[in-house]
Amino acid sequence: MKQRKWMVIGILTAVAVVCAIVLTEPAAAGKLEDAIAKTPQGTGKGMIDPNAAPGFMGIPGAPHPFWFYGILWGIWVGWIFSTVGAFGGIMAGVGHITVFGLADYGRTFKDTSPDLNKLLTDSIRTSNQYLVGLSSLISSLTYYRMGRLVLPLGICLAVGGIAGAYLIPVLTAGKINLSQYIGFFGIIVLVIGCFLFYETTERGQASKKAAKAAAAAFEKDHIKRQEGNSEHAARGVEVKQWGASKITFTFYGVEFSFAPIWPIAGGFVIAAISAFIGVGGGFLYVPFLTSIAGLPMYIVAGTSAMAVFVSMITSIFTFMFVKGTPIDFLFIGVELVGIFIGSILGPYTSKYIPDIWLKRLFVVLAVYVGVGYTTKGFLGYSIFPGM
Numbered sequence: 386m387k388q389r390k391w392m393v394i395g396i397l398t399a400v401a402v403v404c405a406i407v408l409t410e411p412a413a414a415g416k417l418e419d420a421i422a423k424t425p426q427g428t429g430k431g432m433i434d435p436n437a438a439p440g441f442m443g444i445p446g447a448p449h450p451f452w453f454y455g456i457l458w459g460i461w462v463g464w465i466f467s468t469v470g471a472f473g474g475i476m477a478g479v480g481h482i483t484v485f486g487l488a489d490y491g492r493t494f495k496d497t498s499p500d501l502n503k504l505l506t507d508s509i510r511t512s513n514q515y516l517v518g519l520s521s522l523i524s525s526l527t528y529y530r531m532g533r534l535v536l537p538l539g540i541c542l543a544v545g546g547i548a549g550a551y552l553i554p555v556l557t558a559g560k561i562n563l564s565q566y567i568g569f570f571g572i573i574v575l576v577i578g579c580f581l582f583y584e585t586t587e588r589g590q591a592s593k594k595a596a597k598a599a600a601a602a603f604e605k606d607h608i609k610r611q612e613g614n615s616e617h618a619a620r621g622v623e624v625k626q627w628g629a630s631k632i633t634f635t636f637y638g639v640e641f642s643f644a645p646i647w648p649i650a651g652g653f654v655i656a657a658i659s660a661f662i663g664v665g666g667g668f669l670y671v672p673f674l675t676s677i678a679g680l681p682m683y684i685v686a687g688t689s690a691m692a693v694f695v696s697m698i699t700s701i702f703t704f705m706f707v708k709g710t711p712i713d714f715l716f717i718g719v720e721l722v723g724i725f726i727g728s729i730l731g732p733y734t735s736k737y738i739p740d741i742w743l744k745r746l747f748v749v750l751a752v753y754v755g756v757g758y759t760t761k762g763f764l765g766y767s768i769f770p771g772m
Contacts, residue, residue: 416504417442417711424498431497441487442508442713450485452719458484459723460730462516465750466667467524467731468686468743472750474664474693475574477513479754480720482567483772491563503559506566508711510663511704515717516724517665518697521690523728528687531732532621535684537632539691541645542670545652546696551703553660558708568762570662571755578751581672585744622684636684643678651677656696665693671747682743686732 421444425432433445440447458480466473482488491505528534625640626633633642651673659666670689674680680688704710738746757772 416709417444420498420501420504424494424501431493431495441485441490441716442711448486448490450716452716454485455716455719456723456726459516459720459725460727461723462720463520463523463724463727463729464731464734465727466517466520466665467527467690467728468734468738472668472747473520474513474517474659474666475668475750475754477516477720478509478570478662478664481509481512482570482758488563488567495562495564499562500559502562504711506561506563507558507704507708508713509563510566510660511701511710511712512717513663514665514697514701514704515712516720517667517693518701519721519724520728521665521667521694521697523725524690524732525687525694527729527732528684528690531687533684533732534687534691535622535624535634535636535680536691537624537627537634537645538643538648538674538678539688541632541648542652542655542688542692543695545649545654546656546666546692547699549653549656549658550660550696550699553657554700554703554708557661558704558710564762564765566662566762567758571758571760571762573658573662573755574668574751575755575759577668577672578748578755581744581751582748585741585748636681641678641680648678652692652696655692656700659696660700665697667693668747668751675744 421433426435428434435445437446438449439445440449458476462473462476462480465476487505487509491502491509494502494505525534525539529536622634622636624632624634626642629645631642631644633640635641655666655669655673658669667689670692671682671685674685674688675682705712753769754772757767757769760769761767761772
């Protein structure tokens with residue numbers, strides 16, 4: 386049964402990618418060709434050498450990452466996203482921006498070819514979302530089977546997210562250059578990282594009694610058990626009440642409730658922000674669910690993944706089918722192989738990591754990436770190495 390499920394996921398993913406290639410290739414190729422044609426030819430900075438070997442998206446002289454590195458980075462992105470329900474898009478962005486050198490290359494065209502600069506920005510944003518989209522799909526299914534996904538909450542977040550994920554690509558595609566993108570990317574990540582740091586302090590933890598009780602019960606009664614023990618599944622998320630004004634559920638005997646209007650509104654805002662910087666939004670869904678909704682991290686990852694998947698599908702569709710954003714499907718396909726592997730490992734390894742350490746891992750990554758990219762985007766250089 387498990388093999389059949391993963392086979393279906395793999396087939397659906399392959400079909401989706403093929404359809405995207407077939408349906409968007411003419412328009413996207415036309416925009417890319419026009420941008421290249423407007424770019425000065427030569428070997429200098431901000432120029433394209435027609436005799437150079439083709440790289441990213443077939444652009445002569447563009448970076449050409451080794452395929453195996455794409456798989457390795459995909460594994461890391463899939464694992465981090467499926468473990469904490471966040472930061473997959475951020476890590477996907479770090480890969481495309483820094484590790485594979487796409488942003489530094491694209492920034493050279495800021496003055497000589499603004500159209501190509503902005504087209505590369507949109508391509509990076511959409512590429513990030515492809516990686517997070519597959520990871521969120523796999524993670525959602527896995528966490529749901531493990532009883533660690535709050536379905537009605539995920540649906541509410543997704544409903545709000547559809548509007549935000551559609552609106553922002555329509556308004557911003559082709560209008561953001563790479564320096565602006567990197568700077569705003571860093572600011573948003575840094576703000577969320579600082580907020581989450583507060584949540585790991587004694588004062589921040591004091592107001593999360595229900596979440597701590599549920600996490601403690603999970604750690605005691607679930608982590609120490611073998612995966613094959615059927616008792617844990619019955620003690621996972623159990624929805625007690627569905628209603629327009631209130632939805633109630635329990636997790637390991639601890640009761641939680643919420644009014645649907647708030648996750649719908651939150652989903653809209655989160656999807657809009659995440660679509661702007663080209664990530665899944667898990668780094669916003671996680672603090673929203675842990676800090677505002679007061680949920681334990683063990684059910685946040687799966688619920689966040691479901692909301693992210695819906696917003697990713699919406700945003701990718703808008704970037705590619707509405708705005709004609711080009712994508713390097715060969716490289717993205719290689720990364721998706723790694724995403725598939727990492728996303729399967731994450732849910733099974735996360736239960737061995739204490740709730741508080743999952744948050745602290747997120748905080749460290751958020752501060753490092755946030756400060757690094759804020760300075761790189763607005764000062765022209767990063768104060769941290771590797772950015």
